[in-house]
Amino acid sequence: MQTNAIHSSYVAIGDSFTEGMSDLLTDGSYRGWADLLAARLAALHRVAAGDGGVPAAFRYANLAVRGKLIGQIVDEQSHAAAAMGADLVTLVGGLNDVLRPRCDMGVVCARLEEAVERLAPTCRHLVLMRSPARRGPLLERGRPRMEALFGHIDRLAERHGAVVVDLFSAEVLGDARMWAEDRLHLNAEGHRRVAEAVWQALGHPAESDWTELLPPPVRPGWPARRGADLRFARQHLMPWIGRRLTGRSSGDGRPPKRAELSPYEL
Template identity: 60%
Template sequence: MENTHPHTTAADTRRSFTSYVAVGDSFTEGMCDDLLPDGHFRGWADRVAAALAAERPDGGFRYANLAVRGKLIGQICDEQVPSAAAMDAELITLAGGLNDVLRPGCDIALVRGRLGAAAEALLAGGATVVMFTSTDPARRMPGGTRLLPAILELKAFVEGIARDSGGRAVVVDLFTAPCFDDARLWAEDRLHLSPEGHRRVALAVLEALGRPSAEDWRTPLPPAAPAGRAAKLRADLRWLRTHLGPWIGRRLTGRSSGDGRPPKRPELLPYEG
């Protein structure tokens, strides 16, 4: 029996795809997943590509990943969406806007406008477009509550795109999945997914595309032994020094972790995972 859930908008039919393009930022690039032999992170999008390629043993499946860490929604629209649309792929995943929301003074109306324009451009070519709602930062991050109004606004906006698309856009709702409150689904930087987090997002995308799964990706991990106060303090200090400090430094100087970095799979080529 197919694994369905009221908070994931699933595709109406189990369409067999021959091509897939991933568009977005570090979330889609695969930051902090296991490393591939070529030095790139694997990521949930690669995991989705591998599953879809396995459905076509003739080797007739192609995959491109244009996502680059640190990109704002305007950069995604300008640098990735035209290329993705020109590839004429049957499946496109679109994730973006969270880097904008994390910055003080975010113009959420502008983010909505650019994200909507990106979805419209990609849907115009006839592709199935998968979009995402963010996880809930208020449940796991100190200070995450200040991000919640913008996160909820984007959530409603993305769900509206899917609702109005006639089934051509589908939404993976990570916001309501409590498993993502678990620190073990996140990397040490607390911003990017761990390998287990990427694995679960891949299952969520495949579910939204009508693929049955033997497990529910929302199931919480077994309880972890509570960390002592000293260990927690050491981890917090390491995070401040290693991750938060450099992130703030880049914001103050107008730099991005993705500056000058090319996509890991810029061309729509046969996938050999």
């Protein structure tokens, strides 16, 4: 990959991770690592545009929608992303599939491969990821499938010249303090570190050490832990189970976060 490349356009596709949950802003919307990365790329582009070397406007689209499975990402997002012809595309998906009780890994890998084959020829840089995971029982139950998915991602990247950002191996991103109360999505600090990881993978100088560990945790007492577990079950786990039982998704009827490849205002 070209070091410190200047990108004029960026398209992000995926699920809630790329949409930005749960990096909550004061207006109730979500920001997330893709928005943070777009802001950095736009600022870098502005400097280059001032020198007359690149198109005047940096453009950004984020087609991600929470709750999407890999088949939905491929069918609903990859065609539009390929048609946009952006310099940079990030594709993250499949984790919602592998964490479900029933999952056909052959189908998941085939659909992911379909998306990569569609996107890779249309952009200068395609970025794939080994997604982060919060340490705990859910991770251990899903680890074999996750590792199979990540192995497939590595092979696809090698075949198509894509970049893989390995977030799964970063110990700090497994730390519970990097995750929101729902225990499924990164918090603001987690998203900031992912943006830094992708920034560095694109060849830009490090602004911080995104793998730096947090200080040793202070374990809360049993009442606090019990209260947190009860809030998690009431506010997040039970609604999630309800959606699974009724075949619904948190993204049903929700439009893409940023559907058009349009100028990004800093």
